[in-house]
Amino acid sequence: MATNIRVAGPEDASAVVRLIADVAAENMWTRTELPFDSAERVQRTAAAMKIGDMVAFVAQSGSEIVGEVTLVFRDDHAALAMVVAAPYRRQGLGRALMLSAINKARERAASRIDLAVFSHNVAAITLFRSLDFVESGSPMTWPRSDGQRWERIPMSKYLHGTP
Secondary structure (H helix, E strand, C coil), X not given: CCEEEEECCHHHHHHXXXXXXXXXXXXXXXXXXXXXXXXXXXXXXXXXXXXXXXXXXXXXXXXEEEEEEEEEEEXXXXXEEEXXXXXXXXXXXXXXXXXXXXXXXXXXXXXXXXXEEECCCHXXXXXXXXXXXXXXXXXXXXXXXCCCEEEEEEEEEEECECC
């Protein structure tokens, strides 16, 4: 089935939060851990989308949202987070979502896009580097609720040349 990329609206908040929960359940790729307050997260996501502080794009297959990228705009830059459902990874959805986000950040005149990725997520790091993201700081340790400490790498894409 074909997958299309589109702008997400507040009406998509529940489906987006379900996808985030599904990826969080894998306990590998996202800093979000289970359990979390889904109702609160849906409300917060929908509200941020309504006022425009957050712009999200979703990958939709049939009626199911299978990927999502979020930009949160702050001052002159945007923070980015992305999740893709396991069966849809390595099919180009991440790249398509990222390109949509990059174009939106340019439209909003952001100077850069910032993200953080776990060092064990080699596929994501490869994708980000292919889109001209560079390491933009020292790796940070992220504590997990189970006591593990994962290394997060900050990366940025400068939209108007180098800093």
